[in-house]
Structure formats: C-alpha cells, structure tokens
Amino acid sequence: MAAKPRALKTLAALTAVLGALVLSACARDIPYETLKAKYANPASKFVTLPNGVSVHYRDQGRPDGPPVVLVHGFAANLDTWEPWVTRLGDTYRVVTLDLPAHGLTVTPPGYEMSTGGQVEVIDELTRKLDLPAFVLAGNSMGGGASWNFALAHPDRLRGLVLVASVGPRPQADAAAPPREGPPAIFQVMANPVGRAALRSLNPRPLAEPGLKKAYVDESLVTPALVDRYVDLALAPGRREMILAGRRGPPSASPDAVKGVSVPTLVMHGEKDTVVPVGVGKRLGELIPGAQLILYPEAGHVPMEQIPDRSAADVRAFIESLPATKSPEK
Incomplete structure (x- = not known):
C-alpha cells in the first residue's frame, strides 16, 4: 500500500517541476564562441580527434610529473576538477577534459553519446598527448567511462580512482532506511514527457535545486556555478544529444566490473543522492583488491566539497603504486 502514496508524491513533484519548466519558457542555444569566451581560460586547449570530436582539455601541473587524467560526470565539465588540479599539480601532470556532449567539446553532426x-x-x-602509463580518475558517469577504459586498456594505466562512480546497483537491504530520492532532474529524465520538455525548455529552474542536492553544502552552489551548468547545457544541440534515450544514472554488470585488473581506489560520499553510497560499496567489493574510502559528510562531488581530504587520499593512493609501468603501444 505504501507504494501508491510514494508514486503519487513522485507524480506531484514531476508535475510541479514540469510546470516550472513551462513557465520558464524556451531557452535558445548559446553559440560555442560565446561559451568559449566565457569559460575557456589560458590553460584551455583544443584538439580534433580522428572521429571528428574537437576536445577541450587542460594539461596542467608539473610537466614532467607522473600523469593523472581526470574525467568529469554527467552534465558537468572539467572545471569540477580544478580543486584537485590546485592540490596535486605541484607533483603530478594533471590532464582534464570535457567529454563529448559536455563543456566546450564540440561533436560532429550525428554523433551519439x-x-x-x-x-x-x-x-x-x-595517445595524442603521448602520455606514459597514467592514473585515471572519474566522477559519476566519468567513473563509468574510467572503469570501462580500465577493462579495455589495462596496460595503459598505473591506477584507477572512482569518485562517486556509477556501477552495479547494490543488493537490496530490507533493513536499510529509505534513502532520499535523486535530484528532480533525474526524475524528469526518467519520464519520456520530461525528457521531451528538457530538449527545448530552459534548464535553469532545475539546476540550482539539483546542484544543492548533489553538493550537499549549499554554500558551494554559487550563482557562477549555476550559470556554468546552465550555459554549457545550452550549447548548440547539447540538450538533444545529452538527453537522447537517457533515463538517469546507468547501472552495470557485476561480472564486468570484476574484470578490472589495475590497482583501484573507490571514493564515495555517504550523503550522495545521485549515485547511492551502496554503489560505491559494491564497486569496492567487486573490483579485486580495491581500496574503499567513505566520506560521512560528503555528497556526489567530494573533489569539490572536501578537496583537501579527498586530494590527500588520492595522493596517498598514487604514492602507494609501483613507480613505473610500461604502457601499451
């Protein structure tokens, strides 16, 4: 009987959110040149790959240091890693990038995310940057890309860091208290009508409340942060591409994750409402030899919410790895 009231409550929330989106009216795309003028910085570089994707990236830190590559999550961009770049750049060469359909990376017509x-x-x-074996870290969706990279190219990695990463859903625990629902944006994306609305309407009404749930510490959700998420979501064709068929954070096969063979650190905030902490615990259980660190007060972006502690934990992990490893050619 409890399921029906919950369903009605969810329907009411979705109706309110969609009503706010309709009232906000349509938002036009923002040209890439306008976005680059606002969000690129002197460290920003662009390279066109063989598949036609023009990737925005930054290559920062100590040029001759051991390389670390950082991959952002869904709807985010490489700026999410700047706190770690600041804290790790004295020792490591830190490469950040915008994935396709995100940030300032431009995809060719017809590209599918x-x-x-x-x-x-x-x-x-x-490979274009001629990196030797590197440490790869990914947050959320970028965590999923990272552990899939580890499966495909284990010889190119020294280590893997998964920060609030997507992965296999945790096993059901009847005794566990019900967790807080995900941000409204994911509830809307789970609904076909909601996805259709988001393709043309202004994402701003959902951005601030969704970010506050993800960051937990609402003081971090500044007007500039909200503007960045909203503006980059309005890049030409971005909403159509990023929402195509997407219904929220993806899951994964436990058997696939068990195939990760590189040293792995799993980091997860216990207050994460986007990817529940049970997913992090499951990754820690499934990946052979993985180290698991849980942060009681952190949400979905510990690299921004608790940058000192999370960066220190990553540094300790990297320092524990073998000094050298020959990369795959």
Whole structure:
C-alpha cells in the first residue's frame, strides 16, 4: 500500500517541476564562441580527434610529473576538477577534459553519446598527448567511462580512482532506511514527457535545486556555478544529444566490473543522492583488491566539497603504486 502514496508524491513533484519548466519558457542555444569566451581560460586547449570530436582539455601541473587524467560526470565539465588540479599539480601532470556532449567539446553532426565513445575519446586524447602509463580518475558517469577504459586498456594505466562512480546497483537491504530520492532532474529524465520538455525548455529552474542536492553544502552552489551548468547545457544541440534515450544514472554488470585488473581506489560520499553510497560499496567489493574510502559528510562531488581530504587520499593512493609501468603501444 505504501507504494501508491510514494508514486503519487513522485507524480506531484514531476508535475510541479514540469510546470516550472513551462513557465520558464524556451531557452535558445548559446553559440560555442560565446561559451568559449566565457569559460575557456589560458590553460584551455583544443584538439580534433580522428572521429571528428574537437576536445577541450587542460594539461596542467608539473610537466614532467607522473600523469593523472581526470574525467568529469554527467552534465558537468572539467572545471569540477580544478580543486584537485590546485592540490596535486605541484607533483603530478594533471590532464582534464570535457567529454563529448559536455563543456566546450564540440561533436560532429550525428554523433551519439555513449560509454564506448567516452572510452575512445580518453584513449585518443591521451595517445595524442603521448602520455606514459597514467592514473585515471572519474566522477559519476566519468567513473563509468574510467572503469570501462580500465577493462579495455589495462596496460595503459598505473591506477584507477572512482569518485562517486556509477556501477552495479547494490543488493537490496530490507533493513536499510529509505534513502532520499535523486535530484528532480533525474526524475524528469526518467519520464519520456520530461525528457521531451528538457530538449527545448530552459534548464535553469532545475539546476540550482539539483546542484544543492548533489553538493550537499549549499554554500558551494554559487550563482557562477549555476550559470556554468546552465550555459554549457545550452550549447548548440547539447540538450538533444545529452538527453537522447537517457533515463538517469546507468547501472552495470557485476561480472564486468570484476574484470578490472589495475590497482583501484573507490571514493564515495555517504550523503550522495545521485549515485547511492551502496554503489560505491559494491564497486569496492567487486573490483579485486580495491581500496574503499567513505566520506560521512560528503555528497556526489567530494573533489569539490572536501578537496583537501579527498586530494590527500588520492595522493596517498598514487604514492602507494609501483613507480613505473610500461604502457601499451
């Protein structure tokens, strides 16, 4: 009987959200040149890959240091990693990138967003930069791309860091208290009518409340942060591409994750409402030899919410790895 009231409550929330979107009216695309003028910085670089994707990336930190590659999550961009770039750049060469359909990366007509495409972009970019074996870290959707990269190219990695990563759903626990629902944006995306509305309407009414749930610490959700998420979501064709068929955070096969063979650190905030902490625990159980660190007060983006502690944990993990490893040619 409890399921019906919950369903009605969810329907009411969706109706309110969609009503707000309709009232906000349509939002036009923002040209890439306008976005680049606002969000690129002196460290920004662009390279066109063989598949026609023009990737926005930054190659920062110590040029001769051991390389670390950082991959952002869904609807985010490479700026999410700047706190780690600041804290790790004295020792490591830190490469960040915007995935296809995100940030300032431009895709060719007809490009379809997929995990396989993300793996391909990471592979092609790191080869163009002639990186030796590197540590790969990914947040959320970028975590899924990262562990899939580890499955496809284990010889190119020294280590893997999964930050609030998507992965196999946790096993049901009848004794566990019900968790807080995901941000409204994912509830809307799970509904075909909601996805259709988001393709043309202004995402701003959903952005601020969704970010506050993801960040937990609402003081981090500044007007500039909200503007960045909204503006980059309005890149030409971006809404259509990013929402095509998407219904929320993806899951994965436990058997697939068990195939990860590189040293792995799993990091997860216990207050994460986007990817529940049970997913992080499951990844820690399934990946052979994985180290698991849980943060009681953190949400979905510990690299931004608790940058000092999370960066220190990553540094300790990297320092524990073998000094050298010959990359795949």
